Amino acid sequence: MSKYSKTFDCPPTLTDTQVLEFCKNGFLMLEGIVPDEINQRTNDYLEVHPGMEPTGILQEDWFMDNVICHPQAAGAMRCLLGKDFTLPILMSNHRVRTPLPAQSWHRDGGSQHSPEVKYLQVFYYPQACTVEMGPTALLPGSHHLFSLSTYMGHYGGIRGTYYAAAPAGSIFITQYSIWHRRSASTVASLRNLLKYNYFRTTPPQRDWVIEPDFDFATADYELHGAPTFRQQFQDCNDAARMFLWMCGKSDRFNVVGGQSWPIPAQRLDKPFGVPEGLD
Numbered sequence: 001m002s003k004y005s006k007t008f009d010c011p012p013t014l015t016d017t018q019v020l021e022f023c024k025n026g027f028l029m030l031e032g033i034v035p036d037e038i039n040q041r042t043n044d045y046l047e048v049h050p051g052m053e054p055t056g057i058l059q060e061d062w063f064m065d066n067v068i069c070h071p072q073a074a075g076a077m078r079c080l081l082g083k084d085f086t087l088p089i090l091m092s093n094h095r096v097r098t099p100l101p102a103q104s105w106h107r108d109g110g111s112q113h114s115p116e117v118k119y120l121q122v123f124y125y126p127q128a129c130t131v132e133m134g135p136t137a138l139l140p141g142s143h144h145l146f147s148l149s150t151y152m153g154h155y156g157g158i159r160g161t162y163y164a165a166a167p168a169g170s171i172f173i174t175q176y177s178i179w180h181r182r183s184a185s186t187v188a189s190l191r192n193l194l195k196y197n198y199f200r201t202t203p204p205q206r207d208w209v210i211e212p213d214f215d216f217a218t219a220d221y222e223l224h225g226a227p228t229f230r231q232q233f234q235d236c237n238d239a240a241r242m243f244l245w246m247c248g249k250s251d252r253f254n255v256v257g258g259q260s261w262p263i264p265a266q267r268l269d270k271p272f273g274v275p276e277g278l279d
Contacts, residue, residue: 004064007084007201013075016206016214022080023242024223024235026143026175027162030072034124034169038066042126046093046192054194055091067124068196073171079208080117080173080246081200088122088196095192098134098185104153105139111177113146115242115250117200121176124194128168134185135165136172136193140226142179144238152179160226205248216278217270221262233263244278252277 014022022028045057057063067073068087077085108121129135140162163183164172174180176197185191221236221243228235237255240262244253252275259265260273 003061004087006086008087009083010074010078012079012208013072014079015209016211019079019208020243024239025140026178027138027172028076029172032167032169033070033072033171034067039126039168052093054093058088058091076173077198080120081198082202082204084201086199092195093192098189098191100185102184103181105155105179105181106149107177115245117246119176119197119199121174122196123172125166125170126192129165131163131165132187133189133191134183135163137181137183138162139179141223141228141235143175143177145229204246217274222264236262
């Protein structure tokens, strides 16, 4: 039986900038953080328990210590969900034999369209997953796009897709409502992908690693490197709204419009329309 209680706390590890990046992209990749010995032990466990819900692994202290409560993964969770977040009580395994065609794009059941971050979905690769093995595909910024799964399944390849190919021991954290799918695979393999949730239990506040020079007025709220699939600058508004909610300042969020905060520009002074009380 695991020694862990239902909730957990630990030192925060993410900075203001990293939390804002999560608000913009909707995911965070932590590559290769779990030790090889634990990855192998996990794979061995999944050979004995090959079902879709190997929840018993959550009663193994070696797994809890090195995966669920890994200092980097749990530290990120502490920043995104606040102190005393809940530990998973259900484990899923997307265990597939490849090659396979791509899944349809979808948001998982239970998704809510909101700037609030009250629960997160996390994935763990106990073995390396290459592009040829069909890694999870994520659409950056799509946690801000509302669409029913029944209306998005017809999409094929989408420009700007992020493919979560990563080494063994990688953990990636996602906003639950992000658009995702298993991508097409071209080689024969047996791929395990563990999936589990953490939940918030406390009101949001800015209690992660605060950067002394972080400025709400001039911070970069723009989604870079991928299409936003929104009206121009709406990605900035969406990210700023989520970030302020996570800071416990959702009541301060206001967009004046025009070339005001939070859209990017080379100005002579701080942008017009910065909400008061942001520090």
